Amino acid sequence: MTGGDVTVGGDVGRVAPVGLVLVAHASELARGAASVARQMAPDVAIEAVGGFWVDGLESLGTDVDSVLAAVSRQLDGGRDVVVLGDLGSAVLTAGLVLELLEPSGAARVRVPGGPFVEGAVAAAVRAAGGAGLDEVAAAAHDAASQWNGARTAGEGTGAEVSDGEIPGDESVRVTLGNTTGLHARPAAVLARLVAGFDAKVTVNAAPAESVFELMKLAADGGAELEVAAVGPDATQAREAVVAAIASGLGER
Incomplete structure (x- = not known):
């Protein structure tokens, strides 16, 4: 062996x-x-x-x-x-x-x-x-x-929008459609999704390509999230991300 x-x-x-x-x-x-x-x-x-x-x-x-x-x-x-x-x-x-x-x-x-x-x-x-x-x-x-800087258990709701929001682009607010929140697995689903677009996407100003930045949001199920995007595929990427978040990112 x-x-x-x-x-x-x-x-x-x-x-x-x-x-x-x-x-x-x-x-x-x-x-x-x-x-x-x-x-x-x-x-x-x-x-x-x-x-x-x-x-x-x-x-x-x-x-x-x-x-x-x-x-x-x-x-x-x-x-x-x-x-x-x-x-x-x-x-x-x-x-x-x-x-x-x-x-x-x-x-x-x-x-x-x-x-x-x-x-x-x-x-x-x-x-x-x-x-x-x-x-x-x-x-x-x-x-x-x-x-580094991830919230400890029980701290915050994850609904805050952090600094560094993408300027000059229309953002869309969407409700996280699962009950368990934006933990590792749904965060990974979202990160893989945005990798397929030529666009820079943020969720509550966190870069959507980073699993850990998404997890640091500590977003609970039902939280309101703000999605923004810039780049050649910005519209398609934003629509895809909003739809995925609303549907629960593969979880309920």
Whole structure:
């Protein structure tokens, strides 16, 4: 038994061009992070590699060979790869893998620093929108700063409109049509939706392409949200976002 566990969601023919390899010191941690990211972005190829395995028994640690195999499978599948580690030594293991790859393969791999679970979610959602390798890596790296300032449980209603609203564009107010609010899964649905438009969309002035900025709104079910957009596809994007929010973003 090895620490590699492939989890690919959606139609294989639609798998995103950038895949993820999640490296943790325990297989359960790696698989758990992969499961969360997969729910947010089912069309992204994700491999979970956790623990150090000897004769079928797992101990805490990371294994260069298992990580190399996982990265190689992603590359062989035609995907660029972002590797995330749970702790510093996992990142060091990923660095060793880069040295073992052929230069042409190593050029298609990034190992950004960033929070493990939040980075995996942010990277997966960005990859699902068709973003390139460096943009996906940047999403993982920036996840920590995006999450800073999130409201604690019970604080605020999420109905506030923050600073930074897009100027000069007609905005539309819409009621969030689910009962559970704008938590991770519906936020990811919204982020994937706006990735398909050539437009900059905000919800209560938060950038709609960012799962964590949307979650920081802490919008409860039934909250009034203000949607604005600029760009060539602004009208279509705004209409699509308003319809999705009103319908509950896949939840009721």
